[in-house]
Amino acid sequence: GQQVMQIPQYQHVQEGEDFTTYCNSSTTLSNIQWYKQRPGGHPVFLIQLVKSGEVKKQKRLTFQFGEAKKNSSLHITATQTTDVGTYFCVLERDYGGSQGNLIFGKGTKLSVKP
Amino acid sequence: GAVVSQHPSWVICKSGTSVKIECRSLDFQATTMFWYRQFPKQSLMLMATSNEGSKATYEQGVEKDKFLINHASLTLSTLTVTSAHPEDSSFYICSARGRIQQPQHFGDGTRLSIL
Numbered sequence: 001g002q003q004v005m006q007i008p009q010y011q012h013v014q015e016g017e018d019f020t021t022y023c024n025s026s027t028t029l030s031n032i033q034w035y036k037q038r039p040g041g042h043p044v045f046l047i048q049l050v051k052s053g054e055v056k057k058q059k060r061l062t063f064q065f066g067e068a069k070k071n072s073s074l075h076i077t078a079t080q081t082t083d084v085g086t087y088f089c090v091l092e093r094d095y096g097g098s099q100g101n102l103i104f105g106k107g108t109k110l111s112v113k114p
Numbered sequence: 115g116a117v118v119s120q121h122p123s124w125v126i127c128k129s130g131t132s133v134k135i136e137c138r139s140l141d142f143q144a145t146t147m148f149w150y151r152q153f154p155k156q157s158l159m160l161m162a163t164s165n166e167g168s169k170a171t172y173e174q175g176v177e178k179d180k181f182l183i184n185h186a187s188l189t190l191s192t193l194t195v196t197s198a199h200p201e202d203s204s205f206y207i208c209s210a211r212g213r214i215q216q217p218q219h220f221g222d223g224t225r226l227s228i229l
Contacts, residue, residue: 033217042207042220043158088157101148102209102218104158 002027004091006105014113019076021108023089031092032072033102034063038085043104046074046087079112086110117141118210120221128229129200135193135224137208144210147191148218149183152205164191198228 005024013019023032031050035043047056049065049072056063062075076083086107093101117140125133137147146165150158162178164170164185172178180202182194191210195202205225209218 042223043209045217045219048217101160101163103160106157 002091002093002103004032004089004103004105006089006108008108009106010109010111012111012113013079015081016078019079019083019110021074021087021089021110023072023074023105025070025091028069029091030069032065032069033090033092034072034074035088035090035104036085037088037107041085043088076110079110081112081114084110084112118144118208118219118221120208120224122224123222124225124227126227126229127198130197131228133195133198133226135195135206135208135226137191137193137210137221139189139210139219142210142212143188144191145188145213146211147185148209148211149181149191149193150207150209152207152223154205158207161193195226198226200228202226203228 007022011019031048033048034046036046037043047063052069053067054065060077064073072089074087086109088107089105090102093103119138119140121136148163149161151161152158160173161176162170162172162183164183166185166188170183180196185191203226205223207220207223209220211218
């Protein structure tokens with residue numbers, strides 16, 4: 001079935017350093033979503049990318065959707081301790097009666113050393 | 115923004131007990147609600163999808179008789195873990211969505227510990 005690979009699994013950075021997580025799918029995606037989960041918390045929706053080659057920015061976060069719509073990345077510039085958490089790329093199942101169901105990647109756990 | 119309330123936030127109970135978890139959308143009508151399970155250091159795994167007024171659709175490998183889901187209204191879905199055992203201990207999270215193109219909004223989760 002559909003699945004998405006996400007790397008790295010863990011990333012430890014010094015505060016102020018940049019951070020990037022990558023997501024790859026073997027199939028062409030209709031869209032891709034990104035969620036953030038703080039330790040002990042629930043996933044929070046960050047963004048949805050729909051168009052081929054799309055780039056969206058939210059302050060220090062930059063999201064990209066590949067030209068082939070098979071990969072995506074999240075880049076954080078100058079990380080802060082508030083960026084700590086696990087970042088998930090998420091795709092929507094797009095077949096049959098299960099349209100809209102979310103399939104979560106394994107996530108990248110980011111820790112930031114002050 | 116959209117708010118989803120999940121209750122209780124944690125449960126500790128004896129093996130064999132049945133536990134009910136509620137998920138409510140507070141400021142929007144949730145056409146579809148989802149139930150996930152997350153084991154420590156792992157990702158979220160979808161257990162089932164429920165649409166208001168119809169039977170839930172379970173993911174492969176999830177026992178429908180073990181995890182009873184009821185979605186009686188557009189703002190409330192419940193998950194009942196029947197005759198819970200220690201291997202059912204996990205973090206259970208619900209989410210709710212208005213229309214199919216809209217993002218899902220997650221509840222705060224329920225930490226279930228079965229002794």
